[in-house]
Amino acid sequence: MNKLNFKIILSFLKYLKPYWKKEAVVWLLSFGIAGLSLAYPYIAKLVVDKAYQERNWTLFIELLVTGGLVFIISSLFQVVSNFLREYIDLKVRFDLQKIIFQKIENLPYSFFQLRPTGEYIYKSLIESSQVSDFITSVAPELFYIIPKFLLIFTILFFINWKMAVFIFVVAPVLNIPTFFIARKVRKQSEKSLNSSQDILETARESFSNMQLVKVFGKEKKENRRFVKQMIKNIRLSIISFRLNAFSSFLESWANKLLLGLITLYGGYNIIKGQISLGSFTAIMLYINQLLDLENLFVGFFVHRLNTGLVSVRRLSEIMNSWPQELEDKNTRAILLSSGEIEFRDVSFGYYPKTPILEHISLHIKSGSSIGLVGNSGRGKTTLVSLIVKLYQISEGEILVDGQDINLIKNSSLRQQIGVALQKPILWNDTIRNNITYSILSATDEEVLQAAMISCAYDFIKELPRGYNTIMGEGAVRLSEGQKQRISLARAIIKKPKILIIDEGMSSLDSQTEDSIIDNIKKELKNTTMIVISHRLSTIKKVDRVYFLEKKDKMSFGHHEELLHQNPQYKELFASQIEEEHIKIKS
Template sequence: MVIRRIIRENGRDYVKTYIFAAFCLVLVAASTAFMAWIMEAVINEAFAKKNADLIWVICGSVLAAFVIRGAASYGQAVALAQVGNNLVARYQQRLIDHLMSLGVSYFGDTRSAQIAAQISQNVAGIRDVMNLTITSFARDLLTLVALIIVMITKDPVLSLIVLVVSPPVLLALRYISKRLRSATRESIDLNSRVLSAMQETVQGITIVKAFTMEEQISGRTAGLIKSAEERSNRIARLTERTSPLTETVAGIAISGVIAYAAFRSIYGDVLPGAFFSFITALLLAYDPARRLARLQINLERAVVNARMIYEILDEQPTQGDSANASELAVGGGEIEFRNVGFGYGLGEPVLENVSFTAEAGKTTAIVGPSGAGKSTLISLVPRFYDPSSGQVLIDGTDIATVTKKSLRHQIAYVSQQPWLFEGSIRDNLRYARPDATDTEIEDAARLANAHEFILAQPQGYGTMLGENGVNLSGGQRQRISIARALVRDAPILLLDEATSALDNESEAAVQKALESAMRNRTVLVIAHRLSTIARADRIVVMQAGKVVEIGSHADLSATTDGLYARLQAYSEKGSSVSADATPTNTDSNGGKA
């Protein structure tokens, strides 16, 4: 049960605060009940008997009760707010830590905008469950019980009239809460999709504008918004259905009490003090009774929110370290792919029986048509994914037997899509190695041909970046990404089309710098220009997930009927040379090369 789990995970940490809040709520309940109880003395002694000696005592007691109630209300409100805020912060931290432990495959299957929307909507559910539980039992229930005791002591018959009409209300509320559960879940899902659509639209606004997608996006999102509105309206109808029910029952009870008390006072000559005390207790009991009546409905909504947070927290990492995983120690940095096979989910295999060795301290280029499996192959080295068959070894050690953290510390990675984070340019470079000095960061930027344009920014290295570095050009973002990899200073360097966003001049400058940075490192590189690939010590040519050729640029170019030679010939015909282009002539099996 979600409520039990939340209390088990958090109750012990906040037990002192909750005890203090509960004590304050007990004072609120006691002072509220006292206000009802003292009304008999107010009416009988002050107005009926006109006993002046007791007036000051009564007034002083009332003032003291209000002061105590005010101070106690403040204390419990602040205490519960602090606990609630800390709970939200705690679960936000748990969520980010857990998301960091999940494999890349999870994020490939789940839209990032939807994850963000689900977290932002539902994380407060944990706080609401705890606070509703405490306030309902320590304040509302105790207040209601104390006021009922006052009512019974003042007039048992009138109390019986009130209590008789309560069961139908409770039965009706239970029925409503069951119907509310599914409606709340649907509403949360729809609102998450609306927020997700908005976030994706903002992130891709240039594409939206370029393809005049405004009307399409607006129309598609309008359907989601309308569905979310309808679900919210349904929840409102279900939730507020309790109001006419409780108000009607309360009206019947109070009017019946007034009629009974009035006839008894008129015909029985009974002092009205007890009745006024009773009616005060009854009216004061209405609010806590109404809140308790709606507790199941409000708690159901909070539990649905909390349950969706636990769905993320309960997601198991698919790439945990093995039980006896050791730390990886890299010597030369030789990378061997041994009979490697891989496929995404239950789809077609992307890699089949791939075997080759990237020699230590040398550069190995991977080329082939789009969809050949080049980027997938590189993603296996830092264990973004694990092969479905075969092994990946570094210096003879199967990387599946070492910790992912130690493995990734030995690797610097530059993806084909540079990604920059919130913060300054210097912050983004230092992510690669937190202990890097400013001098080391600037040296890496110089190697990546980024130092000059960084200094040209308003605050130089301290310039704050927009979302994903939107205030920089694509080539500038890529050069910062390359500089970040150089700051890492790792023995293995992975370049997945690292110069794809650069113009010819920038690429030539960065390539020259990378040649220096590649020395004494094992480099796996995917490049979209053969001019870059030609400098590699070894070239692996892939097609349809298989290795079809291996050799140097000179050897592969000399084989005129080979795929590499055809790729080179095809690229030389265009204005830009591209190893990813697919030649139109067919291979020996009759398929497109």
């Protein structure tokens, strides 16, 4: 085990600190169990050399009673130790999973777009359990193995130093091949864990996109994809089984050879009268304990340590390597008073050499409604995402209420901005809880008002349980338009200073959409509203239109002004009229 692995293990052992008293009891019990187990071979020596040789029945009974008491005390120690270890494991697992989940949630939004969701689920739930089991077993097992190992050798030297030296030299030599295979076991364990993670991600992706799978009739394709991952995992597991089996074979072979050599050497010494039968019996029993320790030691280091290290290192990535959503130490919470927005020479790209936006400047007045228009892929969603600090700009400044958003706490800024997306994300919960997700303290009156503004009130009251209706996973019991209206209600209920509707009404008819915009303007008069829409009937209702022509060019003005002054805008508008005309005819 190299220094890096040792440091990583130490970094996780700190999670035992809150339970150090119970852990200390486990260590003491482990030491006690190790010490008590050493009594059996010595009792056997006394039985053979004293009770049998002297035919002393009283001594024989005394030794048996002593052995029985040792067994009872040792068993009690073991029961208490096991209970405490399970308790500590559960507590540490809870702490780890809580911290890992929090760490993952604090990752930058851009990071979630680079890695599959299954990886986060696997690391936060499954691997954290494996790490918990590993770190809660490290100290007790080592505290049991090492002292007992040293005590046995001390006793063996006391009984017969020649036999002790013989065992001390031969045993490590016979186990050299087993330790050589340890590195391969660790590498194979990492491959198997990655494969298990891929299976989880494949299943999650297929089930999450079941509607797409069904409409394209791709059930068999998804089944083949899942089976392919399973086959890969099975193949990797078979290789792991082979390595473990080979390791066990080498271990068994080494143990049997060691026993054979000790029996040969011990028998020679008995015949020569250099050791008593009782001493040899004790030595053989101690050797059996040593072999048990060796099996435990090898099993711990070759199997448990290697597989545990894989999980520890993978979780360490989250704890230390994965970038957290950092905030400047000078950031502070503020209360937005107007909702005025200004972009000053802003540039941004998901990758350094491929900018999405370049040197964009714009100014949105407080309480105004603006439409953000442009061809698909121009960066409209990216632009509004920068306002809520989902991404970090590479150049320029974004100001809200005249203050640089980089100096405003993320939580403070986001609490005062409402967002409704094209694909609404709804929880497997009641409609009421989905609407109040943005403000848990909302009253029933506020829920009703938000539903009315978003034109969701009528269809909700027709449901058997109304606002207490439980929606299925992904809210499959509602139409897409109904989901969008609930999503809008969730954004509206907190009465945000800035409301962003990113294609959030695309599944609604024009009449309903017009009603919602009118309601927002009436009920949220001081709210700055940004609407991204390809539907030009919507754009006509806003105060001003911002037309993102290119990544470095933005035009703005009233709809009629842009229509007459900007050929590209006119072309976009003409194509929209043609599309809507075709829809009406069909």
